[in-house]
Amino acid sequence: MSFPKLSSPPTLTDTVAKRLLAEIQEGRAQPGDKLPTETALAEQFGVSRTVIREAVSRLRQDGIVEARQGSGVFVTGATGNRALRIDAAELRSLDAVLHIVELRRALETEIAAQAAARRKKRDMAAIDAALAAISEAVAAGGDGVQEDVAFHRSIAHATGNPYFLTTLTFVSQFLVAATRITRGNEARHADQMRAVLQEHAAIVEAIRGQDVEGAREAARVHMINAAKRLSLAHR
Incomplete structure (x- = not known):
């Protein structure tokens, strides 16, 4: 089994x-510990000081370490405010991508439920337009992936x-490349594409009817079906 890279190495x-x-x-490395100097880290890792400087800068941006004037760089011990990151370079296997789909499933179910409970007329109009845009894109020969993203955003x-x-x-950005692969498969199998559109329509109708559990x-x-299509596309 092989899987296309979703990002640069x-x-x-x-x-x-x-x-x-x-x-x-x-x-x-404990809170309060001082990191080795740039030169020492460059020697240990076998890379340039520029690479070390950029790596440490990333940790500083996340509040993991801090620079003290004239003293060096120290571990802060701050863990609560770090930016959420997923290393896209690790998403090279089908299993890894399916883990992201699983995460998105947990998110999408609650989003649909809350949309059903709270949607306004203007929201419904935007959702309907976004759903129609997917069909229009596919009919025009496109894969509809960006339109799909816009639909779920609506x-x-x-x-x-x-x-x-x-x-x-944030989560969806890691699935765009994988979705393009399944859409290529769906384009060759009209019944699968129809199933995708029907699933979207079912979500929309539940939201329209303010059916919270139905939308969920x-x-x-x-x-679940998206995960199955991913698996079938990579057999």
Whole structure:
């Protein structure tokens, strides 16, 4: 089984930053500890000082380490406000991508439920337009992937909770390439494409009827089937 890369391979900076973070997370570098100098780290990792500087800068941006004037760089011990990150370079196997689909399923089901409970007329109009755009894109010979993303965003917007929207956007970005692969498969099998559109329509109708549990279930079924289509596309 093979799977297309979803992003560029990890850079030296990525690798060094990850290794340094692991040292801190696993307790080998404690809060208050001073990191070795750039020169010492460059020698240990076998990379340039520029790579070390960029890697440490990433940890500083996340609040993991801090620079003290004239003293060096120290571990802060701050863990609560780190940015959420998923290493896209690790998503090279079908299993890894399915883990992201599983995460998205948990998110999408609640988004659909909350959209059903809270949607306004203007939200419904936006959702209907987004659904129609997918069919139009496919009819024009496209894969409809970007339109699909916009459709799910329109549902998240209808919840009135901006954090649903930002979290969905974050998670979905890791599935765009994989979705293109399944859409290529669906384009060759009209029944599968019809199934996708029917699943979308079921979500929309549950939201229209403000059927909270129905919307939750429709979204759950859609994401379960999306995982199945991914698996079939990579047999």
